[in-house]
Amino acid sequence: MSTLETIVATSTPAGRSALAVIRIDGPLAPAIAQSAFGRKSTLEEKKATPGIWRDLHGQPVDQVVAILWSAERSFTNSDTLEITAHGNPLLVQRLIADCLARGCRLAEPGEFTRRAFLAGKIDLTQAEAIADLIHASSERALASARRMLAGELGKHVASWTDRLLQALAILEAHIDFPEEDLPVEDPNGPLYLLNKIASELNGYAATARHDQTLRSGLRLAVVGAPNAGKSSLLNALAGSQRALVSNEPGTTRDFLEAPVVGLPLAITAVDTAGLRDGGSDLEKAGMARSLEQARAAHFIILVVDSSAPSPALPKNLLEIIHADRAMIIGNKSDLAEHPSFAKFLPDLPRLKTCLLDGRDAERLRNELADTLIKKEIAPGAEELIVSVRHAEALKHAAEALSAAASHLLPPARTELAATRCREALDSLGEIVGRIDNERMLDKLFASFCIGK
Secondary structure, three states: OOOOEEEEEOOOOOOOEEEEEEEEEEOOOHHHHHHHHHHOOOEEEEEOEEEEEOOOOEEEEEEEEEEEEEEOOOOOOOEEEEEEEEEEHHHHHHHHHHHHHHHOEEEOOOHHHHHHHHOOOOOOOHHHHHHHHHOOOOOHHHHHHHHHOOOOHHHHHHHHHHHHHHHHHHHHOOOOOOOOOOOOOOHHHHHHHHHHHHHHHHHHHHHHHHHHHHHHHHHEEEEEEOOOHHHHHHHHHOOOOOOOOOOOOOOOOOOOEEEOOOOOEEEEEEEEOOOOOOOOOOHHHHHHHHHHHHOOOOOEEEEEEEEOOOHHHHHHHHOOOOOOOOEEEOOOOOOOOOOOOOOOOOOOOEEEEEOOOOHHHHHHHHHHHHHHHOOOOOOOOOOOOOOHHHHHHHHHHHHHHHHHHHHHHOOOOOOHHHHHHHHHHHHHHHHHHOOOOOHHHHHHOOOOOOOO
C-alpha cells in the first residue's frame, strides 16, 4: 500500500441513485482530470467544474461535476479528484473502468482514511470515529462519534502524555545524574501524579461498557401477567399500533419487537407472552420464549395492572428481575390503585401510567431513558465513550502506572518505576496511533467501507 499509487473508488452506496460520487486520490489525479475533460478545459482547485467526461478513446461517458484538491489541502495529503456523476451503475462502472485504464487501481477498504492517518491529518481515534459516524444508529451514537472526530480523546491522550513525561523527567534525572546537586528525591511528587493519571485512565476505560450499546442498541423485554397491558406499552414506546390489543388474556403467544421512538438512544422493545402458572402447551411454549427474551435483554420492564391484586408470577421470572436491571410500570393509573401494588416487589423503581389512549407515551419514554442512564445501562449525553480497543490500552497504561507508583514506595526502585512509565507511554501511543503496528492497522481499516 503506497501513497505514490493513484487509487479510485465510489464513495456512495452501490445501486441506482440520483448521483454517485467517485474519488480519485494520488499523483495521477490532476492529469486524469485534464485528460478526461479535454486539454482546453481548466479545473480550478476547490471549485466545482461541470463538464463531459470522455474516456481514453475520446468517447463521452457522462456529464459530471469535478472538484480538484491539491495535496496540501486534501483530506489525504495527496492530490484528489472528486467526481459527481449520475447514479446509474453502468455509468459508474464505465467511469471506474476508465480510471483503471488511466493508471489507477481500486482502493482497499478504508484506504482514503488510512492515507489521511498516515499523513498525520488525523489520529487513529479520529479515523475510527469516521466509521462510527457512518454506522451510528442513534443521536447519542452520532454525538459520541462527532466528539471523537473532533479529537477529544486525542486531546486527553496528549494531556496524559505530557503529565506523564513530567513525572518521568524527574525520575530519570535522579537516575542519570545521581552525583549532581539535585533536590532530595521526593517520591510523593511523581507518586501522586502517577496515581492520579492511573485513576483517570481507569475512569475513561470503564465507559467502554457502553460501546456495544451505542453500536447495536439496547433490548428491553416487556414482561408481565396476561392482560396487564404489555402490548399497549409496546405500542406506546413504538409510537404506532405495532401489537394487537385485546381484553382477552393471552393474545400475544410469541414475542414481538419494535424500535422505541423519540429517544436519542437506539432501543428495541420486545413484547412477550403473558407469564402465569399453567396454560396450554402453546401458551407454555410462548412463556418459555418470553423468559428467554427476558434473560437476554439489557433491561426488563415488568408491566403490572396497578388496579388489580398483585400477580403471582412464575419463580423463574422473579429470579432474573433485579433492581439494577428492571422497573415496574403500573398500568391503568386512571383507576383506583389496589393496596397490594405499593408492596409488590418494593425494591424495584416504578412508574404509574395510563396506556389506554397513549396519553402518557412521551412521559413514559423520557422516564425510561432517565432510568437507563441512572442505572448506567445507557450512556449519558456528557460521557465520552471509548471503544474496546481504547479501553484495553487505557487499562494497560493504568496498570503500568500503578506498578510504577508501587516502585516509588520505600525502598524506592526508581529505575523500575521509569521503565513502567515508558510502558504506559507506549500504551497511550497505541490509542492515537503513534506506535507503528501494521497488522493492527490492517485489521482496523479492513472494517471500513470501500471509498472511505
